[in-house]
Amino acid sequence: MIKYLLILTVVLTTALTVNAQTSPKPLATLNKYPWTENDLLAPEVLAADIKNGKTPLIYNIGVVEDIKGARNIGAASHAEAIDKLKAEVVKLPKHTTLIIYCGCCPFTRCPNAQPAFNTLKGLGFTNVKLLNLPENLKTNWISKGFPLAK
Numbered sequence: 006m007i008k009y010l011l012i013l014t015v016v017l018t019t020a021l022t023v024n025a026q027t028s029p030k031p032l033a034t035l036n037k038y039p040w041t042e043n044d045l046l047a048p049e050v051l052a053a054d055i056k057n058g059k060t061p062l063i064y065n066i067g068v069v070e071d072i073k074g075a076r077n078i079g080a081a082s083h084a085e086a087i088d089k090l091k092a093e094v095v096k097l098p099k100h101t102t103l104i105i106y107c108g109c110c111p112f113t114r115c116p117n118a119q120p121a122f123n124t125l126k127g128l129g130f131t132n133v134k135l136l137n138l139p140e141n142l143k144t145n146w147i148s149k150g151f152p153l154a155k
Contacts, residue, residue, distance in 0.1 A: 046134040052151040067107030073152035081121035108142025
């Protein structure tokens with residue numbers, strides 16, 4: 006009887022341990038990007054700010070069209086563009102809101118968002134926002150009639 010209880014205990018313990026180890030977090034909850042949900046800015050919010058004349062500092066860190074009021078930095082996957090971005094922000098207070106966007110492709114393939122975001126955070130900026138363009142600028146901005154530079 007004791008032998009069976011011991012075997013049953015081992016089997017149950019093993020089953021519970023195996024089950025716990027084979028229940029990983031869903032992939033969607035694993036953030037492989039340096040930004041969080043709080044660092045993303047909805048296009049509607051930025052478009053409303055621009056429309057109301059409250060245009061913050063916006064940096065185009067890609068090779069797409071410029072949003073109204075954006076400063077074109079160029080593809081942040083290139084050192085020259087990162088140097089230009091640093092020169093643009095070097096004298097700003099560290100709490101300044103800085104909005105960056107690329108919009109050439111989805112975040113999962115964007116070569117520009119991470120280098121620019123990491124650079125600004127590395128410089129000590131505490132309010133860096135990435136414009137939430139999950140597909141691209143055309144789909145998530147232009148097709149909605151949001152303002153572009155003329």
